[in-house]
Amino acid sequence: MSDLSKTPRTVPRASATFDEYTLSEIRRAAATGIYDIRGAGAKRKLPHFDDLLFLGASISRYPLEGYREKCSTEVVLGTRFAKKPITLKIPITIAGMSFGSLSANAKEALGRGASAMGTSTTTGDGGMTQEERQSSQILVYQYLPSRYGMNPDDLRKADAIEIVVGQGAKPGGGGMLLGQKITERVAAMRTLPVGIDQRSACRHPDWTGPDDLEIKIEELREITDWEKPIYVKVGAARPYYDTALAVKSGADVVVVDGMQGGTAATQEVFIENVGIPTLAAVRQAAQALQDLGMHRKVQLIVSGGIRNGADVAKALALGADAVAIGTAALVALGDNDPHWEAEYQALGTTAGAYDDWHEGRDPAGITTQDPALSARLDPVAAGRRLANYLAVLTLECQTIARACGKSHVHNLEPEDLVALTIEAAAMARVPLAGTDWIPGVTGRF
Amino acid sequence: MSGHHAIDLATGSVRELNAALHALGPDTNETLWRVSNPRGLHAVAAGVDAPVTIEIDGPVGYYCGGMNKHASIVINGNAGVGLAQNIMSGFVHVKGDASQSAGATGCGGMIVIDGNASARCGISMKGVDIVVKGSVGHMSAFMGQAGSLVVLGDAGEALGDSLYEARLFVRGTVASLGADCIEKAMRDEHRALLAAKLEAAGLAGSVDIGEFKRYGSARTLYHFHVDNVSSY
Numbered sequence: 001m002s003d004l005s006k007t008p009r010t011v012p013r014a015s016a017t018f019d020e021y022t023l024s025e026i027r028r029a030a031a032t033g034i035y036d037i038r039g040a041g042a043k044r045k046l047p048h049f050d051d052l053l054f055l056g057a058s059i060s061r062y063p064l065e066g067y068r069e070k071c072s073t074e075v076v077l078g079t080r081f082a083k084k085p086i087t088l089k090i091p092i093t094i095a096g097m098s099f100g101s102l103s104a105n106a107k108e109a110l111g112r113g114a115s116a117m118g119t120s121t122t123t124g125d126g127g128m129t130q131e132e133r134q135s136s137q138i139l140v141y142q143y144l145p146s147r148y149g150m151n152p153d154d155l156r157k158a159d160a161i162e163i164v165v166g167q168g169a170k171p172g173g174g175g176m177l178l179g180q181k182i183t184e185r186v187a188a189m190r191t192l193p194v195g196i197d198q199r200s201a202c203r204h205p206d207w208t209g210p211d212d213l214e215i216k217i218e219e220l221r222e223i224t225d226w227e228k229p230i231y232v233k234v235g236a237a238r239p240y241y242d243t244a245l246a247v248k249s250g251a252d253v254v255v256v257d258g259m260q261g262g263t264a265a266t267q268e269v270f271i272e273n274v275g276i277p278t279l280a281a282v283r284q285a286a287q288a289l290q291d292l293g294m295h296r297k298v299q300l301i302v303s304g305g306i307r308n309g310a311d312v313a314k315a316l317a318l319g320a321d322a323v324a325i326g327t328a329a330l331v332a333l334g335d336n337d338p339h340w341e342a343e344y345q346a347l348g349t350t351a352g353a354y355d356d357w358h359e360g361r362d363p364a365g366i367t368t369q370d371p372a373l374s375a376r377l378d379p380v381a382a383g384r385r386l387a388n389y390l391a392v393l394t395l396e397c398q399t400i401a402r403a404c405g406k407s408h409v410h411n412l413e414p415e416d417l418v419a420l421t422i423e424a425a426a427m428a429r430v431p432l433a434g435t436d437w438i439p440g441v442t443g444r445f
Numbered sequence: 446m447s448g449h450h451a452i453d454l455a456t457g458s459v460r461e462l463n464a465a466l467h468a469l470g471p472d473t474n475e476t477l478w479r480v481s482n483p484r485g486l487h488a489v490a491a492g493v494d495a496p497v498t499i500e501i502d503g504p505v506g507y508y509c510g511g512m513n514k515h516a517s518i519v520i521n522g523n524a525g526v527g528l529a530q531n532i533m534s535g536f537v538h539v540k541g542d543a544s545q546s547a548g549a550t551g552c553g554g555m556i557v558i559d560g561n562a563s564a565r566c567g568i569s570m571k572g573v574d575i576v577v578k579g580s581v582g583h584m585s586a587f588m589g590q591a592g593s594l595v596v597l598g599d600a601g602e603a604l605g606d607s608l609y610e611a612r613l614f615v616r617g618t619v620a621s622l623g624a625d626c627i628e629k630a631m632r633d634e635h636r637a638l639l640a641a642k643l644e645a646a647g648l649a650g651s652v653d654i655g656e657f658k659r660y661g662s663a664r665t666l667y668h669f670h671v672d673n674v675s676s677y
């Protein structure tokens with residue numbers, strides 16, 4: 001007779017396939033019958049800028065002295081057709097985030113921070129607010145499928161126009177703003193009933209395809225007397241072709257947003273499973289511009305998961321003219337700050353993981369329309385934090401550029417980079433570190 | 446005649462025309478503009494913001510009268526895609542047919558189409574009034590938020606799909622209604638509204654209001670709900 005108590009037992013083993021998160025999602029789905037909606041970007045691990053390294057200077061290239069030798073950061077956007085191109089002092093812009101998804105205080109703080117650093121902010125799916133126009137020295141006005149709040153006066157007040165075809169978090173999806181955030185002011189700006197769960201259109205109502213887009217761009221230029229730079233923003237799906245088609249359609253600037261890019265509210269399944277990583281998208285977009293002889297003539301802005309000056313430098317080295325930030329800017333304002341941990345706990349989450357931005361209960365007062373919560377965010381202090389953060393990104397990017405011997409951050413190039421993984425090497429088309437191997441392109445291991 | 450401008454697009458450009466129109470202030474005396482040879486050109490008289498009358502002799506391309514404010518625009522011909530898209534105020538009258546997405550996202554003012562309008566007429570409309578003397582194509586008033594669409598002829602498939610608060614009146618047949626769009630009772634207030642729109646379109650007395658049916662949103666898709674899954 002065997003003594004069961006002496007038989008060695010295996011430890012409980014969690015499934016890698018049916019992990020804790022997956023199981024909880026199955027239970028949630030079974031209980032509610034509706035997909036999960038959340039904010040922020042893809043949370044899964046993806047090949048990213050972390051998988052790249054700069055080589056720095058060596059005997060064959062000499063570096064620049066920090067502080068003493070200039071490393072410029074200025075970017076001019078809209079040099080192709082616009083009568084009034086815009087000049088950013090730093091290669092980092094604030095991405096489009098709607099009033100509605102964000103509080104008026106948060107929008108004002110973004111404007112203050114960006115303006116202090118000489119860069120732009122962008123409206124979003126919900127129109128332009130007075131506060132935003134006033135606090136942003138350079139304001140990009142989004143032209144979205146929903147056209148909420150769209151009007152020619154605001155179009156003419158803008159410094160640039162961004163036609164949104166898609167977003168990295170949801171290429172092919174429209175916006176969502178749930179009832180809790182459709183307050184009277186938000187509803188009035190969007191011409192919608194108060195308190196409804198709002199779904200924005202995913203396609204533009206009056207054009208489809210590149211030939212129509214060309215005519216649409218012409219119309220917007222006519223309405224604004226050819227003054228404003230016109231951007232075309234796409235979610236990273238087929239960035240090579242989308243960039244080429246945007247150029248063909250007459251865009252001044254192409255914005256490519258990778259799948260890590262944040263959103264205010266989208267189905268989780270969409271965020272995690274549609275689109276390609278930013279790292280893969282930059283190189284393809286830059287390649288399209290180079291193949292057309294339009295690199296630096298049509299400017300490229302890249303977004304999706306930009307967190308620090310190294311990410312900025314890597315995006316520029318791969319061919320971008322500037323980057324845009326959404327999530328990181330919100331964090332700089334105070335989003336997901338451990339200061340509010342007790343309240344995050346009460347919402348069933350923890351600081352750093354809070355992503356139910358669509359519910360409008362943000363303890364930090366940023367992704368909400370609740371007057372008491374939004375009053376927690378001081379736009380002056382938060383704007384200051386954003387300006388500080390943008391300054392750090394810029395200094396970090398310059399530090400790397402100088403180490404690579406560049407007198408302008410735009411002089412960074414793919415030759416300055418190597419990859420840590422084969423995936424990153426293939427996507428970014430730079431050699432695997434220590435080899436001259438670019439999978440699918442050159443050399444051997 | 447003072448204040449009368451003639452612009453020939455066979456020799457001048459759309460850019461010159463629009464620049465001249467944009468230079469007009471609210472008190473301008475140059476109130477009558479005649480445009481000849483538009484030949485299907487795009488963005489003719491787009492972005493005008495002045496109380497002037499613009500008569501266009503011939504067919505126009507995409508986005509004629511786009512984002513119009515205050516102007517009255519008469520097109521003696523057919524109009525291409527996106528006629529008077531996002532119109533804010535004023536009056537746009539097409540003597541012929543209009544292509545897809547006529548009056549898309551329009552926020553105010555009135556559009557009258559003497560002929561037929563193609564698919565997506567009044568898509569995402571936000572306050573404009575559109576009167577179509579002929580018929581409209583499929584997906585008309587898709588996601589319509591506010592304003593009214595009056596159709597004297599027939600409506601194509603999926604009329605008023607995902608409709609918000611726009612009001613739809615159709616005299617003829619409706620091939621099918623889109624998701625969440627239903628026929629609604631015509632009460633006095635609706636008859637008065639319809640009469641006012643027809644009058645504004647210059648049709649007072651010539652059409653029998655009793656022949657129209659009213660369509661609007663059932664408002665069942667206003668909140669995400671498991672029971673509506675098949676409609677999303």
Ligand SMILES: Cc1cc2nc3c(=O)[nH]c(=O)nc-3n(C[C@H](O)[C@H](O)[C@H](O)COP(=O)(O)O)c2cc1C
Binds near residue numbers: 126233262304325
């Ligand atoms: C709260 C929030 C609201 C957003 N709203 C919009 C929008 O209205 N229009 C748009 O094109 N993109 C919108 N985005 C996407 C951003 O413009 C940008 O593409 C993205 O945030 C960049 O990625 P990152 O968050 O990793 O920096 C939004 C993002 C966030 C986080």
